[in-house]
Every structure is written in structure tokens, then in C-alpha cells.
Amino acid sequence: MPGLLGKKIGMTSVFSADGKNVPCTVIEVGPCVVTQVKTLASDGYEALQLGYEEKKEKHTTNPELGHFKKAGVTPKRHLAEFKGFEGEYKLGDAITVEMFAEGDFVDIAGISKGKGFQGVVKRHGFGGVGQSTHGQHNRLRAPGSVGACSYPAKVFKGMRMAGQTGNKRVTVQNLQVLKVIAEHNLMMIKGSIPGSKGSIVIIEK
Numbered sequence: 001m002p003g004l005l006g007k008k009i010g011m012t013s014v015f016s017a018d019g020k021n022v023p024c025t026v027i028e029v030g031p032c033v034v035t036q037v038k039t040l041a042s043d044g045y046e047a048l049q050l051g052y053e054e055k056k057e058k059h060t061t062n063p064e065l066g067h068f069k070k071a072g073v074t075p076k077r078h079l080a081e082f083k084g085f086e087g088e089y090k091l092g093d094a095i096t097v098e099m100f101a102e103g104d105f106v107d108i109a110g111i112s113k114g115k116g117f118q119g120v121v122k123r124h125g126f127g128g129v130g131q132s133t134h135g136q137h138n139r140l141r142a143p144g145s146v147g148a149c150s151y152p153a154k155v156f157k158g159m160r161m162a163g164q165t166g167n168k169r170v171t172v173q174n175l176q177v178l179k180v181i182a183e184h185n186l187m188m189i190k191g192s193i194p195g196s197k198g199s200i201v202i203i204e205k
Contacts, residue, residue: 001107002085003204004030004076005052006187006197008110011131014178014188024178024188026109027108028099029203031037031185035071035079050095051076054201057147078200097185102203104177109202110195114167119143124160 007030013023036049055075057065067076069078089095100106120126120143129144143162147155172193179188186204195201 001205002099003084003106003202004081004097004099005080006030006201006203008197008199008201009055009186010194010197011192018076022178022190023192024190025193027187027189027201027203028085028102029100029187030183031096031111033071033073033076034091034093035068035073035076036040036195037089037091038081040123045083047081048085048089049081051078051079053077055070066200080202081203084205096182097180097187098182099204100177100180100187102177102180104205105174106177106189107173107204108175108189108193109171109192110199112166112168112170112194113196116164117163118165119162122159123165126160159162163171 006027009026009028010053011023011025013021016022017184030052032050032052034048035051036050038047040044040046051068051073053076055077057199060068060075065077073092080196115122119141121128126141126143129139129142132140143160146159146161172191176190177187178190179189
């Protein structure tokens with residue numbers, strides 16, 4: 001699906017036409033520059049590689065520098081591929097937030113906030129074991145049994161346990177575009193999206 005790269009600015013709220021206070025997320029979208037055009041003949045599929053955010057040359061590797069110079073653009077910090085763009089695009093073309101319109105529905109992917117090592121109650125929503133009284137000592141937030149000991153005498157893969165929580169790629173689907181402010185490259189999305197302030201997100205139609 002066609003899309004763009006952007007940066008999460010933060011959350012606010014706006015009033016709808018019927019007077020409801022709607023929470024929304026503000027995203028700075030693009031402008032993204034075409035750094036590579038993939039075709040059926042040369043790559044086996046059609047797609048556009050887009051670059052977002054400037055990057056200093058001294059922080060760019062030589063292979064990356066060659067790639068960007070071939071496209072005739074300055075080094076970019078973030079790259080992503082998108083399929084399904086309508087029309088013809090050339091190397092160096094800029095695509096702005098104007099490709100989205102008010103009322104559109106989009107999918108947004110980002111890296112969720114990391115929450116460190118957490119127990120099963122917070123990580124998976126377990127209810128805890130036993131009662132908080134009647135002699136129960138320290139098992140209230142414990143996971144309980146993880147498997148039989150005689151057979152199969154092992155813990156199966158995928159057992160929900162305590163561990164690293166968050167800091168994973170998360171995609172939220174069918175979010176409505178409330179407003180597009182083209183002159184500032186901003187877009188308002190209804191509801192929340194994954195990631196912290198300043199994190200990079202991928203917005204797809």
C-alpha cells in the first residue's frame with residue numbers, strides 16, 4: 001500500500017462538528033524523497049523506496065553515500081519501501097502529506113514504548129493466583145503452573161511468562177485522518193498510535 005514516513009509529535013484533542021471532544025495524535029508526515037524506483041524488470045516487483053529526515057555525510061557509510069548520490073539526494077536517516085503508488089515517480093521527487101485527505105483511513109506502524117522486564121499480570125493480564133488472605137504468603141501475582149512434571153516433563157514453547165515488555169513493532173489499523181495541515185506537514189489522527197514522542201512511524205493508506 002502507498003504510504004509515507006513520519007514522526008510522532010504528541011497528543012491533543014479537537015472538537016468534532018457535533019461538539020464531541022475527540023483525542024487525536026499529531027504526526028509530522030514527510031516530505032519524503034524517492035531514493036530508489038524498483039521495477040518489475042530489474043527487481044521482480046514494483047515499489048518506491050522513500051527517504052526521510054536529513055543525515056550528515058560524516059555519519060553515513062560509503063555504500064549509503066553512493067546510493068544517495070545515484071538518486072541525486074542528500075543522505076537520509078530513515079528508508080522504507082511502499083507499493084501501490086499511482087502515477088510515475090522519478091529519483092529525487094518529493095512526496096508530501098497532501099497524498100492524504102481528511103476522512104481517509106490509514107494503518108500506522110511504530111515501535112511501542114519499552115517497559116522493561118515485567119511480570120505476567122502486567123505483561124499478559126493474568127489475574128494472579130489464590131487469595132490475598134487465608135495464609136497466602138507471596139503468590140498473589142505469580143503465574144501459577146507452567147506444565148505437568150511427569151509428562152511431558154517440559155515447558156512448551158510459547159508459554160506466557162514474565163519478560164521484556166514493549167519495544168516491539170506494533171501496527172494499528174483503520175485510524176481516521178481528522179485533519180491535514182499541508183503548510184506545516186502535519187496530520188491529525190483519531191486516537192493513539194504506538195511509540196513515544198519523536199519516534200518514527202510508517203503511515204499507509
